Amino acid sequence: MTHKLTIENLHVSVDDKPILRGVNLVLHEGETHALMGPNGSGKSTLGMAIMGHPKYEVNSGTIKLDDQDVLALSPDERARAGLFMAFQRPVAIPGVKMADFLRHSTTNVRNPNRQEGEDLIPMKEFRKELTDNMNKLEMDVQFARRYVNDGFSGGEMKRAEILQLAMLQPTFAILDETDSGLDADAVRLASESIAEIGRAKMGLLIITHHDKLLIHNPPEFTHVMLGGRIVETGGIELAEELHASGYERIRAAYPDAEAQNEAMSSSEVIS
Amino acid sequence: MTDTMTTADFNQAGFEAFLASRREPEWMLAERRQAWSQFSDMQWPGRRDEEWMRTDIRLFKLRQYHLAFDPLDALPSEIIPLLDSHITLGGHVHTVDGNCVSSAIAEQWTQQGVVFGSLDDLTEEHADRFQTTLLKGSYDRQVDRFAALHSSFWSGGQFLYVPRGVHITEPLHVLSALTDGAADLGHTLVVLEDGASATLLAETASEQEDSGGLHCGAVELIVGDGASLRYVNLQNWGSNVWHFAQQNAVLGREANLQWTSAAIGSRLAKVNQHVTLAGEGANSQVNGVLFTQGRQHLSYHTLQHHQAAHCSSDFLYKSALQDKSQTVWRGMIRVDEGAQRTDGYQRNDNLLLSNEARADSIPGLEIEADDVRCTHGSTSGMVDEELIYYAMCRGFTRKEATRLIVTGFFQQIFDRITIDSVRDALGLAIARRVRDYE
Numbered sequence: 001m002t003h004k005l006t007i008e009n010l011h012v013s014v015d016d017k018p019i020l021r022g023v024n025l026v027l028h029e030g031e032t033h034a035l036m037g038p039n040g041s042g043k044s045t046l047g048m049a050i051m052g053h054p055k056y057e058v059n060s061g062t063i064k065l066d067d068q069d070v071l072a073l074s075p076d077e078r079a080r081a082g083l084f085m086a087f088q089r090p091v092a093i094p095g096v097k098m099a100d101f102l103r104h105s106t107t108n109v110r111n112p113n114r115q116e117g118e119d120l121i122p123m124k125e126f127r128k129e130l131t132d133n134m135n136k137l138e139m140d141v142q143f144a145r146r147y148v149n150d151g152f153s154g155g156e157m158k159r160a161e162i163l164q165l166a167m168l169q170p171t172f173a174i175l176d177e178t179d180s181g182l183d184a185d186a187v188r189l190a191s192e193s194i195a196e197i198g199r200a201k202m203g204l205l206i207i208t209h210h211d212k213l214l215i216h217n218p219p220e221f222t223h224v225m226l227g228g229r230i231v232e233t234g235g236i237e238l239a240e241e242l243h244a245s246g247y248e249r250i251r252a253a254y255p256d257a258e259a260q261n262e263a264m265s266s267s268e269v270i271s
Numbered sequence: 272m273t274d275t276m277t278t279a280d281f282n283q284a285g286f287e288a289f290l291a292s293r294r295e296p297e298w299m300l301a302e303r304r305q306a307w308s309q310f311s312d313m314q315w316p317g318r319r320d321e322e323w324m325r326t327d328i329r330l331f332k333l334r335q336y337h338l339a340f341d342p343l344d345a346l347p348s349e350i351i352p353l354l355d356s357h358i359t360l361g362g363h364v365h366t367v368d369g370n371c372v373s374s375a376i377a378e379q380w381t382q383q384g385v386v387f388g389s390l391d392d393l394t395e396e397h398a399d400r401f402q403t404t405l406l407k408g409s410y411d412r413q414v415d416r417f418a419a420l421h422s423s424f425w426s427g428g429q430f431l432y433v434p435r436g437v438h439i440t441e442p443l444h445v446l447s448a449l450t451d452g453a454a455d456l457g458h459t460l461v462v463l464e465d466g467a468s469a470t471l472l473a474e475t476a477s478e479q480e481d482s483g484g485l486h487c488g489a490v491e492l493i494v495g496d497g498a499s500l501r502y503v504n505l506q507n508w509g510s511n512v513w514h515f516a517q518q519n520a521v522l523g524r525e526a527n528l529q530w531t532s533a534a535i536g537s538r539l540a541k542v543n544q545h546v547t548l549a550g551e552g553a554n555s556q557v558n559g560v561l562f563t564q565g566r567q568h569l570s571y572h573t574l575q576h577h578q579a580a581h582c583s584s585d586f587l588y589k590s591a592l593q594d595k596s597q598t599v600w601r602g603m604i605r606v607d608e609g610a611q612r613t614d615g616y617q618r619n620d621n622l623l624l625s626n627e628a629r630a631d632s633i634p635g636l637e638i639e640a641d642d643v644r645c646t647h648g649s650t651s652g653m654v655d656e657e658l659i660y661y662a663m664c665r666g667f668t669r670k671e672a673t674r675l676i677v678t679g680f681f682q683q684i685f686d687r688i689t690i691d692s693v694r695d696a697l698g699l700a701i702a703r704r705v706r707d708y709e
Contacts, residue, residue, distance in 0.1 A: 051664050054656065075663035076672075084664075091661045095679030101665070104675070108666035116671060147679070164665065 003029040003066055003082070005050075005172045005203060010061035012042075012049045019045045019264060021228040022061070027172055027203040032217050034239050035207045037225035038247050040265025043207045044088055046225075047174040051085045052078055065172070079105075080112035082171030086161035086178045088207075092149040098160065099130060099144035102167055109168045133166040137193055154181035162193050172203040179213040191216035211243040224250055227260030278337040281424065283311075285337065289424060292340055296398045299405075306412055306422030313416040320415075325599045325631055326541050326570045331513050336454040336485040338424060342370030343450075347478055350448045353696040354472040354505060361441030362387050368453040369427030377441070384434035387443060390458055393430045400432065404462055408491050409519040409547050409576075417515040417541075421456055421487050428457035428488070433467035435495075442470040442501075442690065449475070449508060451482040459490040463498040465523070472693065474505040475536065482509030483538070492520035492528065496550055499527040503693050507700070508536035510565060517543045524550030524579070531688055533560040533697050534569055535704065545574040548582035548610075558684045559588030562677075562701045563596035563628070570599040575615055577606040577640075583614040589684055590621045591677050592628035593706060601633040604647065608639040617647035622680045624654055624673065624705075674705040 005027040012020035019042045027033055035043050048056045050063060052075040063070040065081055073081060093101065107120045120126075130144060137159055149157050158178055165173055175194065179187050187210070195216045198204050206213055214236070222238035223230045226247075231254045232238065242250075251258045279285035279292075286307050290300055315331075316323040346365055355363070362376035364387065371389030386393060394401065406412060412422045429445045449455050463469060477484065486508060494500045500520075508514055514537040520528055534540060546555045561569055575584040590598045604615040621630035632649040654676055662672035678698060688694045 053660055074669070075660060076666050076668050079664055079666040087661065087664075091655070091657050093658055093662065093676060093679055095682030096675055101662075101675070104667065104671070105662075105665040108668075108671075116668060147682075168665070 001066075003171045003203070006062070006064045007050070008062045010046070010049065010063065011059040012045055013057050013059055014045070014055055018059070019228050020049065021260065023228070023230055025223065025230060027205060029171060029203050030201060031221065032198070032204045032206065032219045034214055034219035034222045035205055035225060036222060036239060036242050038251075038261060038265075041225040041261050042228040042264070043225050044176055045228075047085050047176050047207065050078075050083060050174060051075055076108070079168075080109055084165060084168055084170035084172070085174040086158075086165055086176060088176040088180070090149045090157050090161055092147065092152070094147050094150050096148050097145055098148055099127075101148050102130060102164065105164070106167050109170075130167065133163055136166070136196070137163055138189060139163065155183070155186050158182055158190060159186070162190055162197070166193070166197045170202065172205070173198065174205045174207065175213075176207045177209065179208055179210050187212045211239070214239055226250055226254055227257030228264065229257055231257050277341045278339050280337045281333050281420065286423065289338060289426075295394055298402060299394070299398070302406070303423050306419050309413060310416060310419035310423055313419055316415045322572055322601070323541070326539065326568060328513075328539065328541075331539075333420075333485075336452075338426065338454055338456065339368045339370065343367045343372060345372055346446075346448060347450060349478045350446075350476050352444070352446045352474060352476065353507070353700060354474050354503065354693055355444045356692060356696070358690075358692040359441055360444050361439050363444040363446070364389055364429045365446045365448065366427050366429070366455070366457060367448045368450055369455045369457050371427060376443075380437075380439055383437045385437060385439060386430060386432040388430060390428040390430045390460060391426060397430070397432070400462070401460070404491070404493055405458070405460055406489070406491070408493055408521045409545050410489060410491055410517055414517075414543075417487050418517060421458070421489055424456045425458040425489065426456055429459050431461045431469065431471060433463045433469050435464040436466040438467065439469040442472050445471065445473045447473070447475045449477050449482065449484045449486065449512060451478050451509070452484055454485040455488065457486075457488050459488070461492045461500065461502070463494050463500055465495040466497045467495065468499040470501040470690065472503045472690070474507060476507050477509030477512060477536070479509055481511055483511030484509065484513070486512060486514045486516070488516045490516065490518040494520060494522045494526040494528055496523040497525045498523065501529045501690070503531045503690070504533070505697070506532075506534040506536055506540065510536065510538055510567065512537045514540040514542070517545070519545045519547070520555070521547045521549050522553035522555060525552040526550060526554070528555045530555065531558040531560075531684070531693065535562045535700055537569070538567065540569045540571075542570070543572045543574070545576060546584060547576045547578060548584060549578045551579045551581050553579065553582045555583070556585045556687070557587070558687055560681055560684055560697060560701070561588065561590035561598055562704060563590070563598055564593040564704060564706070565596060566594070567596040569597070571601070573600070573602045575604045575617065577604070577610040577613045577615060580609060580611045580613070582610065584616065586617045587684060588619045589681055590619070590630055591624060591680060591701070592621065592630055593624045593704070595625070595627045597629045597631075599631045601635070602647070603635040603637060604645050606638040606640050606643050606645065610640045611642045613640060613643040613645065615643065615645040619649040620680070621649070621651040622654060622677065623651065624677070626653065670705065674702050677705055678702060
């Protein structure tokens with residue numbers, strides 16, 4: 001069976017301010033989608049809503065993973081159901097070592113029915129897998145002993161997010177600007193890693209301003225968001241056009257959405 | 272011990288009966304009588320007293336408690352020590368309701384002059400040693416009525432004496448257990464002569480998690496010149512136990528003390544923890560872990576007293592609070608006039624797991640020397656929801672995420688604890704208590 005993530009007419013607000021105004025999107029397993037759009041258009045909000053951030057209130061619409069109602073699930077249940085988001089700004093958890101965090105996380109996601117207190121995956125096999133993945137990402141082994149995102153550079157944080165993606169092997173992954181804040185080499189490495197991790201199986205929704213990530217992960221679909229809606233969907237050529245020429249044509253073509261986008265980004269809500 | 276009396280009330284008749292049961296030198300009895308007379312003249316502390324203004328003891332009734340003379344002959348099976356697993360011990364002392372039920376010390380240490388056992392059992396033999404140390408260090412017999420009560424009725428507890436230059440390489444373990452509703456006025460006396468070293472793991476326990484009782488105790492740690500002591504105490508009384516204690520250490524020249532204090536039990540605790548750096552170049556590290564729940568109230572008053580020059584004191588207390596529990600930390604670094612080149616550090620961090628919990632944090636400095644470095648700080652805050660969300664997005668349940676964050680919060684202290692069994696036991700005891708939050 002091919003897994004499918006279906007978002008229909010999704011309306012989301014934060015602190016009573018509407019951000020998403022009717023998003024429709026369908027992802028199939030194995031597909032790569034690029035989600036583009038100017039600042040403040042609601043791209044990250046879509047990611048947060050898919051994962052179930054408590055401050056992002058879904059006012060109407062549905063999100064379904066196959067036949068399962070995603071909106072009825074808590075964030076941890078969504079993770080265990082196969083959803084993942086690489087955070088644009090991951091938070092630090094002081095005192096919690098990366099390796100311990102990931103071992104617990106990996107155990108829960110691989111054994112969705114695990115009850116609290118049941119055994120974690122065996123240390124030996126976990127450690128081998130973690131080391132393999134860290135090697136591929138050219139990460140120092142010391143990294144596993146550091147506290148989660150605590151004192152990480154921007155690049156280290158993004159790499160840590162990709163490491164989690166590699167360990168958790170979700171069905172669908174949202175990558176929220178996983179390439180921002182990285183230098184050219186790091187972007188190349190990140191892009192190649194994602195291509196390898198996500199190859200064939202995973203459904204990817206890539207939120208990006210840059211084109212490097214998309215060169216290594218060519219999208220079958222490009223969606224443009226403006227004013228909390230997806231206003232255009234095309235193939236890879238749309239992504240190429242936006243990189244080359246910016247959003248002027250889009251802004252002009254959808255004046256209503258553009259007005260809402262302006263209102264949203266000027267009130268400095270979430271990008 | 273009399274044939275007829277099995278318990279003593281905390282009144283005149285009880286005191287006389289208690290004295291009659293003791294086999295103690297006259298000076299010790301005289302000191303008890305003096306303390307009892309002071310007790311009789313004093314009132315219980317009230318909310319007008321600086322140290323008690325946040326700590327309400329109006330529901331504490333001493334007449335509900337009495338001292339038991341007829342000890343059980345073994346630990347009740349419900350009581351399971353936490354700090355002694357997966358570790359080779361050099362000896363142990365177990366008490367129940369202040370009475371020793373079991374003690375042992377490895378022969379290799381007794382051959383070197385080490386004394387370790389029940390304080391009561393050793394009173395006669397070591398009376399001379401006690402006369403200059405017991406309740407003589409920085410213990411304040413007159414600070415309040417609890418101190419007077421302890422000075423009158425102290426009984427049971429443990430004594431550790433390590434002669435000059437002897438290094439006890441294995442940890443020693445003491446367990447003070449309390450049956451439901453009972454009283455324990457135990458006294459812990461540790462004397463390390465110059466250049467000696469030891470590790471003492473002390474813990475308290477009740478029969479049931481919700482057991483009641485009274486503990487009015489004291490700890491005295493006397494660390495000689497160049498001596499080194501690691502002391503761990505885990506306060507794990509039942510949730511209805513009243514816990515009052517003075518816990519003091521006095522450090523000689525170039526002495527070292529690492530003191531880890533964990534408090535997870537009791538209904539109400541009022542503890543004064545004083546470290547006196549009395550000899551030049553002494554060095555102390557105090558680590559505190561408090562985890563509270565229900566309506567627990569834990570009040571800690573700490574002092575880092577620099578009496579001599581070139582000493583350093585490092586102090587870190589961390590509290591995590593659930594439900595409607597409260598903690599009070601009132602800390603002081605006092606630097607005497609002659610204590611130049613003091614390096615003093617004091618920090619208290621509080622993590623509130625419920626918006627009905629309350630943590631009062633009152634750091635303080637009193638500095639009379641002019642060439643010192645003293646820093647202090649405190650933080651209090653709720654658990655960051657963004658951290659919970661992040662962990663949940665990685666498959667942690669809300670409860671697991673909270674537990675993870677709480678454990679991480681304490682990790683800075685766990686990292687300092689060099690004894691694996693202690694670190695594991697504290698980590699587990701805390702993790703077990705973390706509840707679900709909405």
